[in-house]
Amino acid sequence: MRDFLPADKARRERVLAVIRERYRAHGFDEIETPVVEEYARLHAGIGGDNEKLAFNILKRGLDAEAVRAAAGDPSALTDLGLRYDLTVPLARFYATHRAELPTVFRAIQIAPVWRAERPQKGRYRQFVQCDIDIIGDASARAEAELVVATLDAVDALGLEGGSVRINDRRALDWMLERFGFSADERPGVLITIDKLDKIGPEGIVAELRDRGTGADAVDAFEAFLRRPVTLEHHPFGERQIRTALPEGAPDEIVAHLVGIGEAVAASRSERDVPLVFDPFLVRGMGYYTGTIFELAHPSVSYSLGGGGRYDGMIGRFLGQDVPAVGFSIGFERIVELVSTADEGAAEAIVLVHDRDVPMHELVALKAQFVAEGSRVRLEQRTKNLKPLLERAASDGYTAFATVPAGATRDSLEIKRLS
Incomplete structure (x- = not known):
């Protein structure tokens, strides 16, 4: 599990914004589900090896006697767990809200999931998944919509040349x-x-x-x-x-x-x-019932996402089978391949002020820049200005101006940060 500094967080949000925008353009609607699900649902035998990696949550109010009585049976001590993917929660969501949803439901889920992995490069215990799913359509059109929307999102991120093994x-x-x-x-x-x-x-x-x-x-x-x-x-x-x-x-x-x-x-x-047909593509999730696919890109040897049809899962919660298919982009892998450029970003300026500049002048000046659509940070001048400006540039700021007492918006000389 990782912390993200401002520049990293900003880059991740830019990539997520592109993915969301392209998915919505293809008619998918975003939903949100809780980070926890019932233990029995997460361990229903449909999550493959991921069930073994689930983080389980102990019941409240357990005492030593209850732990001894469990005799090593984790299901007796836990009633909830952190989600290890977004597909199981989606199936439960659909079963719960079916009457409020269209006959064919196109869902976006972009959210963190948790698995008790052995941490290593490219494999984390908390990571973001970007899923699109179509529920209620058993035809090949559903798979085609998912493939087209996914490739469109990848292209929009500047990663043209992607392909799908199927x-x-x-x-x-x-x-x-x-x-x-x-x-x-x-x-x-x-x-x-x-x-x-x-x-x-x-x-x-x-x-x-x-x-x-x-x-x-x-x-x-x-x-x-x-x-x-x-x-x-x-x-x-x-x-x-x-x-x-x-x-x-x-x-x-x-x-x-x-x-x-x-x-x-x-x-x-x-x-x-x-599209490339691969007769030996398996994908390990136990809930796949039909078509399966993986996203490939010539710049890397590993897959950047995958998915498949899971027509039998929703029936476990609803009591009747409903066709369903989904495609998930491996966000943590794909974000490392995307350029950090943010061409559409607003001007980001640092106002470097002397110690004696009145606070009301600074706040008023900042408000003028913000009203113009700029992103603004106030920084008090330091003896050595170079480290301050280097940090601002690493945080995504593109310009700066020095602000003496009595300065106005028009009197400032705005300089570019290299």
Whole structure:
């Protein structure tokens, strides 16, 4: 968990403002949910490994006897927890307010979440997620809207060239069944396949054999990984998808993916469709039921966001299934790639005054600049002015003026800060 100095905070807010503006332009509306949710909801078996990383909140009024009676069972000691993502809270929000929401609801959530991670570079215990979700639309249009809005936000941040890797959990399940993996084996196999980028095909096959997974299924999977593949480039579409999957892929799944590609292509005019089908994209969250995707950018080797369809989650809270799909930008990763320039910012000026300037003159002078739309800071002159001005520049100020007693707005000489 981190503190942010003024310059860092200002940069983060500028990036967030761009993301919010682009999401709203695409018809999404922002909501807010509490930072805590019920323990049972956060540990309902739908959050994958993130459930193990949840920060739980002890019940109020616990005494030593209650702790002993719990016998190491955390669920007996806690009734609330900090949210580890924004999807579980959204599902609860929709189930609670469905009667007040449109049939197809497009939500923005931009807020901090908490996970008990091992702190390291790029991985924090408190971080901001930027989510957009569409609830109530089972068609490929929903995924296409999310992809287009996300790429638009990334482009607006000056990160043109982004692309989206896309797959379908149903295609993964079909493929593993085709190879011969049993239903009980498939969750563990998916965990291993998710490491493909890190350990390569040989490492995947070796790990599957070490796990004691069915030998015939592993042999079939290995043969598929080693099959000869032509290097010709296919644009995103049915041919690319069927080429990447074993023969006989279900038409329904392929058609859904193709529909997403066609809709995204229609929004890109003559630009290339930034979609890449990846048959081994897994994503670890246990609630995904269909399409899954990750945001990639050529400047970095890791993903900048991701999401997918989670049609079964809301039904757990509502009692009936409602289609839902979401896309989350990894804000902490993307903010490091964005230029700090703020071209549309108002003039920011430091008024450096002598000790003997009357307070009422300073406040009146500051008010004049503020009324003109400027951002203003008052600073008393120091013996060495350089450190004061350097600090002001690092805080985003662009100009300064020295203010003697009796100065007026028109008498000031405004100088630029380098």
